[in-house]
Amino acid sequence: MSISRRVILGGLLATVSAVSLAACSQPKEAPKAPAGKTEFTIGWSIYAGWMPWPYAAQAGIVKKWADKYGLTINILQINDYVESVNQFTAGKLDGVTVASMDALTIPAAGGKDTTALIVGDYSNGNDGIVSKSAKTVAALKGTTINLVELSVSHYLLARALEQAGLKMADIKTVNTSDADIVGAFASADVKTVATWNPQLGEVKKTKGATLVFDSSKIPGEILDLLVVDTALLAATPDLGKALAGIWYETLAVMSAKTAEGAAARAAMASLSGTTPEDYDSQLSTTFMYYSALDALKAMESPDLATVMDRVRQFSFAQGLFGPGASSVDAIGISLPGKTLGSAENIKLRFDPTYTKLAADNAL
Known part of the structure; x- marks a missing residue:
């Protein structure tokens, strides 16, 4: 199994640099999108913490929650991780699985207003x-x-x-x-x-x-997310509800210490091209937020701001904000109760709304 979610290619930076910070003077409100869209595509690539998505599609969990809200949700595998993030940045995907640093340095730095809908896990030895x-x-x-x-x-x-x-x-x-x-x-x-x-x-x-x-x-610093287009989420909040419902139902199944849980993890192993034993080994060094309440606490913790500040400082120092960024504050990151960087150019938003609904059993 090849886990490639973490690779950032220099050529991709050239692709996004032309539009980096193009909206620096825009207000901090999220962009608007026309309501009425009912079909959405979420991209994923192979990584231990993201295998619940294709399993959910295979097991009918995606259809169950999509039907509940009158939506069609396609869970699409993209073989190359960087390409999946690139496609999201270009608007060819409505959402994508991505590491937090890459969410900041690719779509957000490329000018795409992006919402972290789900904080799924962090690397805990991976x-x-x-x-x-x-x-x-x-x-x-x-x-x-x-x-x-x-x-x-x-x-x-x-x-x-x-x-x-x-x-x-x-x-x-x-x-x-x-x-x-x-x-x-x-x-x-x-x-x-x-x-x-x-x-x-x-x-x-x-x-x-x-x-x-x-x-x-460095627990909690290498985060893995599901991000979506902010404008689409604002226009169709039911998309956020459906995705949160899919995610937490699937995690409840896979974390169960039952034959059903073992079968779910075995299916995820197969979908990623590895053995159940190897997949369980990878999960052992992946801290999954199996509980919506635990994920909510992580999203609302002041530790998230500390982590994202370290990530943005590193990213800017390495030139990953593109040539148009004059300071580390050029790109705004919205967190519960706090904004890092420019409040007039928020491009990455950690929104706990839908995780809270899941934690409250209110989806």
Whole structure:
């Protein structure tokens, strides 16, 4: 199984940079969309925390909730993660599964007003730094690290160095694709890599290798979301209700310690091209917000603002806001009770409305 949700390609930045910050002078209200649309397409790509979506379609849960609100909801697999986010940015998808950093640096930075409807999980060990030469992060000073540059592996590395009192300038990085990272680590020249599962699991097996840092040490920072077009959600709130209903019913099924729960997870494993054992292993390092109440608490916690501030600071420093961004505040992020950055150019919104409805059994 190839988990590729975390890759940001430099070429994609060129695609969105032409429209980055095009709406800086617009008011903070969400854009308007004409009411009346009843058919929607939600894109997904293979990742442990996103497999509930295709399972829900297969099991009839999507149709059940779509029918309740008089909608048609298509759950569409996009084989390439970056392409799925690109299609959402271009308006070819109404919603997409995406990591929080990518939601900020691709659609939001591209000028698309985007709402995080569901906070589904965070990496709790799915991402890590493995070294054949260092036993601690501090010992990485002066070394070279292979990773997918401008990805969440890069963010993970920056946070690991920060916690060890180091800076990015204290190390060198070599851009290495996720497809090549395992092979690279097997060579004598490459001593340290930062990567994610399943590649992380493979490099950890290397004799003499040490896991010097993983995402469990920065809980809640590498978030995975379902985002939707803000204007469409404003025009059709029933879409938000249906999607929340689909998600939390499916999570209740898959988390059950019953034969039905095991069968659901086995089906998700099959849909992702792996074994039930491997899928359960991936879930063990993925902190799923199985309860709508837990997800609501996470969305309403001040910790979310702290996390997103770190993400935006890193993203801006790496040039991921595009050439039109003069400061880290160029793009506004709306959070419950707080706005980060420009209130006149809000492009990423964390909206707990529909998660609260689910928690209150009011969908």
